[in-house]
Amino acid sequence: MRWLTAGESHGPALLGILDGMPSGVTLTTDMVRAALARRRLGHGRGARQKFERDEVTLSGGVRHGVTTGAPIGMTIANSEWPKWEVVMSADPVAPEDLLIDAGTGDEREIARNKRLTKPRPGHADLAGMLAYDHTDARNVLERASARETAMRVGLGACARAFLTQAAGIEIVSHVVAIGSVTSAAPCPRPADAEALDASPVRCLDEETQRQMIAAIDDARSSGDTIGGVAEVVAYGVPIGLGTHTQYDRRLDTRLAGALMSIPSVKAVEIGDGFAQSRTPGSRAHDEIVPGPDGLERTSNHAGGIEGGMSSGGPVRVRCAFKPISTVPHALATVDLDTGEAARALHQRSDACAVVPGAVVAEYQVALTLAAALLDHVGGYSLAQVSDNLEAYRARLGERS
């Protein structure tokens, strides 16, 4: 299974292709819509989330609510497109059309139509302008924007439907830190998913939730932004996905890459990760004991992955998000046109992206696990995958 996306933040649409999806998986536009709606939730989002809609179309690989085995084509139209048609036009436009002040008196409306020459620290702007030889940062920032994560969720929703239907795998996420406010809430279970979606900060501990909301509000009111940490847990992952035999096919390699690819993720932790590195070996590992139904573990410090393979326990990963880069307290930069010191442009922006980031992380995990499951058991149809998995599980039962 492999996937690609294209499209810009203020372009007409995001495009995605998910190749390798087996046939026979129940999948509807409503299922994808529901996933996209989850990504829009959360305290700390900016103005754009309030008025923009994700207009999704399945344009390949699904017929009458069931996948066909052909590549899944997906479009998520940007409902803001009419405002950006000239600025983001694929075809040449007359220079005088580009420079118009829309006459609204709105500074942002005017700025949108200008070349952006002051790269914003923390964004792809500077490296992208130099590497791709652009004099307008818009040619970089439009693609670097986390708007693209909508498509990852869209494609991830397809992968997730496959995981649930083929293997009963369930994925849930929560937020474990906003800035310096940390949560001691227990690892969430699939039954918590609805309550977590209903929490403005994806946290089920009421006092911590209150403090997290306050931390986001404080950051926003003082012209600042704030980061945090999200945890994703996948239940029902069979033992042995991934492999110890090649570095790039290890499950931890693939999960770490998938999570690190989310814009603003700066660290990924598998299981106890950093804490494990500070724990003596005698207490850091998950001992294997005989149980009534086969082998059992006494703990899950490893986060369900050992030697690059799933170990049969819940797969537990965390990712740390840096604070939003577009800080209202505009940061120092240089105008590349003049070489003079300048202040980075601040337009509307999110104050905190950890809550939607947790949702995006769930779907990145889904895409990774779906690919790893198919690598392991194979099959062109859901029935074949299920049969192959059943045979593998029967063999596991005999061995353990």
Ligand SMILES: Cc1cc2nc3c(=O)[nH]c(=O)nc-3n(C[C@H](O)[C@H](O)[C@H](O)COP(=O)(O)O)c2cc1C
């Ligand atoms: C869901 C989500 C929403 C985001 N919203 C914003 C935003 O409104 N403003 C902003 O400056 N950065 C936002 N970001 C973060 C930027 O996309 C990110 O800082 C930038 O791409 C550079 O990060 P990188 O160095 O990890 O690539 C958001 C990130 C995510 C995951």
Ligand SMILES: C=C(O[C@@H]1CC(C(=O)O)=C[C@@H](OP(=O)(O)O)[C@H]1O)C(=O)O
């Ligand atoms: C549009 C989304 O996120 C955007 C991600 C983003 C960025 O710089 O990454 C900046 C903001 O967009 P704008 O610059 O147009 O205000 C966010 O709204 C989305 O998540 O759907």
